[in-house]
Amino acid sequence: MIRDIVKDEEFLKIPSVNASIKDKQVAVDLLDTLEHNSENCVGLAANMIGHSLNIIAVNIHQTLVIMYNPVIVEKHDPYETEEGCLSLEGVRKTTRYKSIVVEYEDHKFKKKSKKLSGFSAQIVQHEVDHLQGIII
Template sequence: MIRPIVKDVFLLGKKATRATRADIPVADDLLDTLRANAEACVGMAANMIGVPKSIIVFRDDDDNCREMFNPTLIAGFEQFETEEGCLSLAGVRKTKRYRFITVTYETRDGKKKKESFFGFTAQIIQHELDHLNGIII
């Protein structure tokens, strides 16, 4: 189900809590909402649709929509300064990101994974991880 995008800074400032299999419908809604906003959006965190659970979705370099439950950044290399926009905010803001990252996460079935990303995909994931921590660019 496509959900409205939360723009309330107070709600967006809440830290996400651990996601479980019971939150699979939240991931499905996030994927639907990401696809519905394809022209303006490359990634979303669950609190952007009003659910403070640790789930993110994003579009990867191959244009596939991916999801992660309980993602954690475990390594980052080559920090650089950049500008980003956000569906929950107007305009763009300056921020610092790593060019290369490694994250751990779980699949919707609870399988633990470790994966590395670089470039734009790495940047999207860092933006969404910030959302989970209640940080907006």
């Protein structure tokens, strides 16, 4: 189901808690909402649709990916950039890393690890920040 985007910064600052298999509907809603906003959005975190759960949906090379309980375990080569967000007005400066390794659970709650670089790494970093209550 397509959900409204949360714009309440106080809610977005609340760190999320780990997700479980019972939270799969939230992931479905994230994907639906991401697809609905695909012209101006490449990633969403569960708190952006009202759920303080560690779930993100990201568009990586035109493939929509759900990550449960993602954790960035490596990051290399910092750089300064500006980002926008559906939950916030305008663009804001932030520091990102050119390459990362993220560990997460897939839709079957099987542990995965993925090395990402460039824009894909930036998307995941932005969404993981959301889960931690970090707003750009």
